[in-house]
Amino acid sequence: MQFVLEIAMGDPLYQQIRDQVVLALATGNLFPGDGLPPIRALAADLSINLHTVHKGYEMLEQEGYIHLNRRIGAVVAQPRPFRQDLGPWQQKLRILLAEAWTQGMSGEDMTLTVKDILSGFVPVDTVRPGAEG
């Protein structure tokens, strides 16, 4: 998969790596069983430090998105039916919507935007199209 880091933005690099993987998972650019680039390779590719990439991968493992294997590298995990507290997520969503709302965006525009985003998502409990099995 391709990583694009927006260095200008305020988010930490390791967070951006993590976000890119989550996004790739939702949009079907990454499937369970797929391998992520080796830490050193990605670091070189992005011209950042090995440890920064490692931190991003560690975060992803902590959240259950990938498995890290000393031998075979980082592999996208099978989606599990665990789901963490919805509370913090809902609060984040509330604040994000409130920001747009106070800037004058209509609720209709927001739901349309949400639908538009969702239309780009694909089921995650599946395997890469074209794979055997």
Next chain:
Amino acid sequence: MQFVLEIAMGDPLYQQIRDQVVLALATGNLFPGDGLPPIRALAADLSINLHTVHKGYEMLEQEGYIHLNRRIGAVVAQPRPFRQDLGPWQQKLRILLAEAWTQGMSGEDMTLTVKDILSGFVPVDTVRPGAEG
């Protein structure tokens, strides 16, 4: 208005203050013309430092939400038809939705959650109910 800071969460205190104000604006707990608590009073109330509150207020002023006046304190600004780049906002929304999606939440549940949140919002280009003309 009432401020509730969730200290346990990872967000900086000044960011939480800012978020609370934005949320209060969207939900009709705060109206243009309303005054925010004096910096020192709020700091004492929250048992945090004066500068932390100040930073939150500064952020709100930078974003056009409030005016800061040496004499009369912090006052909620009239909503202006400026709106900053939607790009970063959309990207944040994309990532937030992707998180829920990869955790198994359905798109239907998401749009319902959004609608539920939006149903608690009120028009912002108005004045406090019961105020004179």
Next chain:
DNA sequence: TGTTTGTTCTATAACTATTATAACACAGTA
């Protein structure tokens, strides 16, 4: 033996968040 992978350790520099203390500037009130 050498290569490739993640892992751990130590160190450093820069930046951020928070606290602390003090003083300043302004405008109203006593």
Next chain:
DNA sequence: TACTGTGTTATAATAGTTATAGAACAAACA
């Protein structure tokens, strides 16, 4: 005049985070 209440500015200290750097370790495979 003096006092009060407001935001503002300056300086400093402490703790934590972010990113970098270099080195070494561990496991598995060719």
